[in-house]
Amino acid sequence: MSQPSPGTEPIADDEILYRRIPASTGWYAEGVVSPEAFDPRKDEFTGISVYRKKHKSVEEVAKGKGKKGYYVASLRASDLREHGIEPVPSPILDADPPDPGHAELLCLTAENRLTDQALEHKLRLASLCFEVEGPFLPPTT
Amino acid sequence: MSMTESSTLMSPSVRSVVDTSADSTSAGTIQRQDAAREQEFVKRRQRWQEIIDRRLIEWGCDPTQLEEDGLETPSKRTIAFAIVTAQVMRDGNLVAPSCVVPDAQGGIVFERRQDSVFESVRISIDGIIDVSQFENGELVRRFQIPDSSVTDD
Numbered sequence: 001m002s003q004p005s006p007g008t009e010p011i012a013d014d015e016i017l018y019r020r021i022p023a024s025t026g027w028y029a030e031g032v033v034s035p036e037a038f039d040p041r042k043d044e045f046t047g048i049s050v051y052r053k054k055h056k057s058v059e060e061v062a063k064g065k066g067k068k069g070y071y072v073a074s075l076r077a078s079d080l081r082e083h084g085i086e087p088v089p090s091p092i093l094d095a096d097p098p099d100p101g102h103a104e105l106l107c108l109t110a111e112n113r114l115t116d117q118a119l120e121h122k123l124r125l126a127s128l129c130f131e132v133e134g135p136f137l138p139p140t141t
Numbered sequence: 142m143s144m145t146e147s148s149t150l151m152s153p154s155v156r157s158v159v160d161t162s163a164d165s166t167s168a169g170t171i172q173r174q175d176a177a178r179e180q181e182f183v184k185r186r187q188r189w190q191e192i193i194d195r196r197l198i199e200w201g202c203d204p205t206q207l208e209e210d211g212l213e214t215p216s217k218r219t220i221a222f223a224i225v226t227a228q229v230m231r232d233g234n235l236v237a238p239s240c241v242v243p244d245a246q247g248g249i250v251f252e253r254r255q256d257s258v259f260e261s262v263r264i265s266i267d268g269i270i271d272v273s274q275f276e277n278g279e280l281v282r283r284f285q286i287p288d289s290s291v292t293d294d
Contacts, residue, residue, distance in 0.1 A: 010157055022209045022212070022284045023208060024206065024209055025209060025243055026240065026241075026243075027242055029240065032250060032254070034240070035252075035259075035261070036242050036243070039244045039246070040246075041245045042213060042245075044209065052220070064210060064233050066210060067208075110246075114265075114271070116280050119275075120275070120278065121277065123275055124278055125276055127278065137190045
């Protein structure tokens with residue numbers, strides 16, 4: 001019997017999820033996370049991206065092209081579910097390298113981002129961040 | 142701008158500094174109240190001007206500082222519109238926001254937090270101003286101002 005692909009297993013209540021926050025945006029400043037840190041991008045059609053600590057380290061989450069680097073905010077899956085926000089596994093297995101840690105919050109999409117409920121979800125998510133690490137600066141060349 | 146709706150972010154008045162039943166009408170008390178209001182007005186105006194000068198105008202001069210992979214950068218047009226909006230709100234003696242940030246799709250958002258209240262004024266790329274007020278995380282008021290109603294005269 002074949003093993004299930006990594007990252008496809010359901011997200012447990014006690015899992016930690018990471019949200020990457022570009023430092024240049026000001027979405028994390030003076031100890032406060034802005035709801036805009038959870039605003040869907042134009043290409044986030046199915047949900048906003050979060051990452052499972054189980055499969056991806058905070059340093060790996062913080063890697064990106066941003067010139068000023070990134071912060072990484074932590075959330076608990078149980079806290080999200082308590083407020084009606086369901087995280088779902090969404091591993092990207094055909095990428096190089098694969099990303100089994102990718103997950104999504106389906107309640108926030110590029111299409112619904114300005115609905116009343118989406119605005120409440122964004123504010124709620126900002127308040128549920130229990131830790132923010134960083135900034136993780138890009139490597140100097 | 143047509144400010145027919147009111148919210149904490151848009152509150153124009155200040156509570157009385159002195160509020161006693163013993164003496165609320167003497168010239169000295171009224172003078173102190175007026176001085177306190179004037180001081181508050183000046184502080185608000187200064188805070189708005191900081192936002193206009195140190196954030197919005199700087200962004201307008203160099204929008205590339207907001208460029209991020211995957212995010213829409215606010216255009217110069219949107220930034221200019223945000224500046225006009227801020228000036229109108231400043232001149233209307235409205236409470237200044239705690240911060241100004243871009244959103245993920247080219248808009249600009251003024252945010253204000255006070256105790257259990259969170260307010261946002263979002264200037265979207267289509268020129269619509271969207272005002273939202275939350276109490277304890279719940280949306281309690283929301284309205285929009287179309288761009289045609291905003292003038293800087």
